[in-house]
Amino acid sequence: MRLVHLVLIAIAAFAGIVAAPLRAERIKDLGGFQGVRPNQLVGYGIVVGLAGTGDDNLEFTVQSMKGVAARFGLNLPPQLNPALKNAAAVMITAELPAFAKPGQRIDVTVSAIGRAKSLLGGSLLMAPLLGADGQIYAMAQGSLAVGGLGVQGNDGSRVTVNVPSSGRIPDGATVERAVDTGFASAPELVFNLTKADFTTSERVARAINDRLGAGTARTVDGVSVAIRAPLGEDVRTALMSEVENLTVVAAEPRARVIVNARTGTVVINAAVRVGPAAVTHGRLTVRIDEAPRIVQPEPFSQGQTALEPSSNVQVAEDRNPMFLLDPGPRLSDIVKAVNGIGASPADLVAILEALKEAGALKAELIVL
Structure with missing residues (x-):
C-alpha cells in the first residue's frame, strides 16, 4: 500500500508539472492601464x-x-x-x-x-x-x-x-502640477496590451473573470480589455494591483524572420516552419592576379624597354551538398541544416528569400 501511495503521489506531481502553464507571464508585463503613462x-x-x-x-x-x-x-x-x-x-x-x-x-x-x-x-x-x-x-x-x-x-x-x-x-x-490620469473616475478601467494579439487579449479577460467573477472583464479588441470597477481611488488601486499580478500564458507570436541587411544579422523566432524543399547553395569565386614584367628586346643597345602584362585568372566554385527540409521542421532543424553547409549570414539571407519566393517558408520575412 505504501508503494502504491508513493506511485500515486509521483503521478499526481507529474500531472501537475504537465498541466502547469508554460511561459506564464504576469499581466503587468504584457501591457499597462490606459491613462497610466508618463x-x-x-x-x-x-x-x-x-x-x-x-x-x-x-x-x-x-x-x-x-x-x-x-x-x-x-x-x-x-x-x-x-x-x-x-x-x-x-x-x-x-x-x-x-x-x-x-x-x-x-x-x-x-x-x-x-x-x-x-x-x-x-x-x-x-x-x-x-x-x-x-x-x-x-x-x-x-x-x-x-x-x-x-x-x-x-x-x-x-x-x-x-x-x-x-x-x-x-x-x-x-x-509643480499633477496630471489627472482619470483612472479613479472613468466608467471602466482599460488594460492595453503592448502588442496586439486577439488570443492573448482573450486569455487576459478570461484570467480576470476567473479571479474576480464572470462579467468583470471583456475584450474590446486585440489590444484592449475593459474591466468593470467601482469608483474610488483606494478600491481601484487594490483592484489594479490584483489584476497586474495575475498570470496568463501569452499566445505564440507570429512566425517571423528578421533580416538586417546592413549588419548581416538574422533572427528567426521559434514559430517559423518551412514546407518540404530541397536547397543547395554554392559560390563562384573569380580571382585575377596581375604580375606585369619589364622586358628588354634584343639587341640590348637598340631595343626599347617595354612593360609586358601577365595575368593569372583562377576560377573556384564551392561545392555545397543539397540538403532536404522535411515538412514542418522547427527552428533547430533549420539552423542545423544551414550550419551544415557552412552558410554565412549573407548566404542565409539568400536562402531564406528563395524559400519565401518558393512558398516553402511559413513565416513573415522582414528586411530592415
Whole structure:
C-alpha cells in the first residue's frame, strides 16, 4: 500500500508539472492601464558659468540674458551686445511619471542649441518645463553633470570625447502640477496590451473573470480589455494591483524572420516552419592576379624597354551538398541544416528569400 501511495503521489506531481502553464507571464508585463503613462516635458533655458565654451555672441542668447537681467531690475542698453562666452542657450527635456505629485523631483536632460562647445561646469538657471497643452508642470534648475569633454588648440586641432554639449541634472526639476490620469473616475478601467494579439487579449479577460467573477472583464479588441470597477481611488488601486499580478500564458507570436541587411544579422523566432524543399547553395569565386614584367628586346643597345602584362585568372566554385527540409521542421532543424553547409549570414539571407519566393517558408520575412 505504501508503494502504491508513493506511485500515486509521483503521478499526481507529474500531472501537475504537465498541466502547469508554460511561459506564464504576469499581466503587468504584457501591457499597462490606459491613462497610466508618463508625459513629456520641454523647456528653454540658459546655462551660465561655462569656462569660455559658450555660444559666443549668439543673438538669442544675448536676448535671453537681457531678459534674465531685466527680471532682477537691471536694464541693459539696447546697443550693448556682449560676447557671452560663459553662457549658452539650451533646450531642456524631461519625462513626468504617472501620478507624479507637486514637490517630487525628476531628472532633466539639457542640450545646447547654439554654438556652445561644452556645457561642462555650467549651471542651469531656473526654467519652466511645459507639457503638450502649454501648461507649466515643473521648474528646472541646477548644476549639470556632463559625461563628455572637448578640447581645441590654437591651430584648429580638436579632441572630443562623447558629447560635451549635452548633460543631465539628476533630480533637477520640481513637479509643480499633477496630471489627472482619470483612472479613479472613468466608467471602466482599460488594460492595453503592448502588442496586439486577439488570443492573448482573450486569455487576459478570461484570467480576470476567473479571479474576480464572470462579467468583470471583456475584450474590446486585440489590444484592449475593459474591466468593470467601482469608483474610488483606494478600491481601484487594490483592484489594479490584483489584476497586474495575475498570470496568463501569452499566445505564440507570429512566425517571423528578421533580416538586417546592413549588419548581416538574422533572427528567426521559434514559430517559423518551412514546407518540404530541397536547397543547395554554392559560390563562384573569380580571382585575377596581375604580375606585369619589364622586358628588354634584343639587341640590348637598340631595343626599347617595354612593360609586358601577365595575368593569372583562377576560377573556384564551392561545392555545397543539397540538403532536404522535411515538412514542418522547427527552428533547430533549420539552423542545423544551414550550419551544415557552412552558410554565412549573407548566404542565409539568400536562402531564406528563395524559400519565401518558393512558398516553402511559413513565416513573415522582414528586411530592415
